[in-house]
Amino acid sequence: MHQLALPVLLAAVGRTFATPDGSREVLRDVNLDVHAGEVIALVGPSGCGKSTLLRQVSALDTPTTGTVAVGGTPVTPGDRRTAVAFQEPRLLPWRTLAANVALGLPLRTPRAQGAARVAELLDLVGLADSATLRPRQVSGGMAQRTSLARALARDPGVLLLDEPFGALDALTRLRMQDLLVNVHETRPTTVLLVTHDVEEALYLADRVVVLRGLADPATAPSAGSVARVVDVPGERPRDRADHVLTDLRAELLEDLGVPTHVRP
Amino acid sequence: MAERAGRRGAPSRGGRARALGLGLVVPAALLAVWYLVTASGAVPAYQLPGPGAVWRAAVDLAARGDLGHHVAISVQRVLSGFVLGAGAGLAVGAAVGLSRLGDALLSPTLGAVRAVPSLAWVPLLILWLKIGEDSKVTLIAIGAFFPVYTTVSAALRHVDQQLVEAGRAFGRGGVRLLATVQLPAALPSVVAGLRLALAQSWLFLVAAELIASSMGLGFLLNDSQQNGRVDRILLAIVLLAVLGKLTDALIGLLERRLLRSWT
Ligand SMILES: Nc1ncnc2c1ncn2[C@@H]1O[C@H](COP(=O)(O)OP(=O)(O)O)[C@@H](O)[C@H]1O
Ligand SMILES: [Mg+2]
Numbered sequence: 001m002h003q004l005a006l007p008v009l010l011a012a013v014g015r016t017f018a019t020p021d022g023s024r025e026v027l028r029d030v031n032l033d034v035h036a037g038e039v040i041a042l043v044g045p046s047g048c049g050k051s052t053l054l055r056q057v058s059a060l061d062t063p064t065t066g067t068v069a070v071g072g073t074p075v076t077p078g079d080r081r082t083a084v085a086f087q088e089p090r091l092l093p094w095r096t097l098a099a100n101v102a103l104g105l106p107l108r109t110p111r112a113q114g115a116a117r118v119a120e121l122l123d124l125v126g127l128a129d130s131a132t133l134r135p136r137q138v139s140g141g142m143a144q145r146t147s148l149a150r151a152l153a154r155d156p157g158v159l160l161l162d163e164p165f166g167a168l169d170a171l172t173r174l175r176m177q178d179l180l181v182n183v184h185e186t187r188p189t190t191v192l193l194v195t196h197d198v199e200e201a202l203y204l205a206d207r208v209v210v211l212r213g214l215a216d217p218a219t220a221p222s223a224g225s226v227a228r229v230v231d232v233p234g235e236r237p238r239d240r241a242d243h244v245l246t247d248l249r250a251e252l253l254e255d256l257g258v259p260t261h262v263r264p
Numbered sequence: 265m266a267e268r269a270g271r272r273g274a275p276s277r278g279g280r281a282r283a284l285g286l287g288l289v290v291p292a293a294l295l296a297v298w299y300l301v302t303a304s305g306a307v308p309a310y311q312l313p314g315p316g317a318v319w320r321a322a323v324d325l326a327a328r329g330d331l332g333h334h335v336a337i338s339v340q341r342v343l344s345g346f347v348l349g350a351g352a353g354l355a356v357g358a359a360v361g362l363s364r365l366g367d368a369l370l371s372p373t374l375g376a377v378r379a380v381p382s383l384a385w386v387p388l389l390i391l392w393l394k395i396g397e398d399s400k401v402t403l404i405a406i407g408a409f410f411p412v413y414t415t416v417s418a419a420l421r422h423v424d425q426q427l428v429e430a431g432r433a434f435g436r437g438g439v440r441l442l443a444t445v446q447l448p449a450a451l452p453s454v455v456a457g458l459r460l461a462l463a464q465s466w467l468f469l470v471a472a473e474l475i476a477s478s479m480g481l482g483f484l485l486n487d488s489q490q491n492g493r494v495d496r497i498l499l500a501i502v503l504l505a506v507l508g509k510l511t512d513a514l515i516g517l518l519e520r521r522l523l524r525s526w527t
Binding site for chain 1: 426427429430431432433434435436437440444445448449451525526
């Protein structure tokens with residue numbers, strides 16, 4: 001019983017935290033209309049609120065202003081329609097990798113069916129041989145892939161990935177990006193992907209959303225958190241060497257304050 | 265945890281036998297010294313009877329059926345009190361550790377109750393529950409309650425919030441969240457608390473039986489003191505040591521079983 005990809009609608013979403021040093025506005029006026037099956041990459045300087053934005057969609061946090069809807073209805077905590085891979089793997093240390101992936105299975109999945117699905121997912125992320133290991137026995141990259149498999153186990157309509165490949169070595173990262181493209185092709189789902197890797201964003205996403213830090217002195221006092229939304233041309237799988245992407249990459253890096261050329 | 269795993273991780277059969285053997289070295293030496301000082305006459309027998317005399321006292325009491333009776337009643341009291349107290353400690357510890365309301369409501373009072381020295385309860389318990397079994401079991405339950413309550417509430421309060429949130433994100437809430445994340449995370453502390461509680465149960469048993477009892481090892485201690493039977497006093501002490509160690513080893517087995525996936 002596979003879920004269909006679902007649209008996500010963020011309307012005027014803002015989030016302000018109350019801290020001991022007063023209130024701290026992290027997100028302001030975020031409007032985003034994500035189509036069912038679309039892949040959105042969220043990029044921006046660290047601390048600009050990318051993880052916070054994902055938390056609004058997973059309903060682990062509630063926006064101070066605005067609304068978040070998935071498939072036309074508001075999200076609820078533990079929403080069956082969404083699944084998260086957190087920035088940290090957050091695996092249960094007393095469970096094997098397989099049992100950790102099983103945590104992602106929808107409640108009341110028949111036992112045999114669940115076991116088969118877990119084995120399939122572990123195989124998919126290249127961990128079939130590590131199924132019985134505990135999290136402390138595996139590398140950070142393996143833990144992160146387990147966390148990705150756990151999110152996939154939920155078979156979600158909306159997949160929320162917070163820097164899912166951050167701890168991976170360069171080669172595994174490329175392989176996992178291709179894996180995500182494959183998964184998305186075979187079981188269409190809407191993806192919100194936080195990444196600090198502009199190349200990754202351009203390789204995977206239909207649109208790249210650039211967020212800005214509200215605390216940044218360069219940010220205008222009333223500006224919203226979304227600095228820019230970039231449409232990425234072409235269909236997946238893309239050619240990593242495509243020069244259109246190379247140009248876009250330079251542009252995006254410039255947006256993020258990293259010029260690609262040192263001007264004379 | 266890591267350090268423990270390194271030191272005790274998967275002990276081989278030979279290693280365990282060796283540890284057991286080494287653990288018996290000091291008791292054997294003590295026994296030898298005891299034998300020597302008493303057999304040589306360096307210490308008079310009315311102050312310290314030798315191991316042989318204590319053994320004969322044991323055989324004599326056993327033959328009359330008293331020894332088995334004292335041991336059985338003491339073990340029964342400890343186990344009943346332990347089960348009741350530890351069970352209540354688990355329940356109240358969970359309420360305080362998991363809910364802010366429970367914490368605010370209960371922890372100040374329980375902190376004050378815990379500050380009451382155990383013996384202070386005795387007169388009250390005897391007045392209310394008479395000298396029968398209830399007063400003793402209740403006192404032991406009080407003793408078992410606090411170590412479990414304290415460790416469980418603290419452990420549940422300090423469960424990694426990121427893991428709890430992950431549990432919630434995957435649709436676990438309430439009892440399900442408790443069973444999948446919070447209890448397993450707190451398990452090592454819970455078991456440590458149970459172990460402490462058991463030791464405390466023996467302590468409170470002796471307190472209860474010394475003061476008001478006609479059976480049990482504490483009574484044997486008290487009775488023997490009044491009759492000047494040092495051999496029986498020593499016998500009771502040795503029995504308490506052996507029984508305490510045995511029950512602790514049982515919990516140790518349980519611990520190894522429960523925490524297998526943790527280490
Ligand atoms: N619960 C919270 N209370 C207070 N401040 C928070 C909270 N959660 C996040 N923040 C702050 O919000 C900002 C954005 O955090 P985050 O969304 O994690 O950034 P990013 O993922 O873009 O690096 C940070 O400065 C962080 O300190
Ligand atoms: Mg983040």
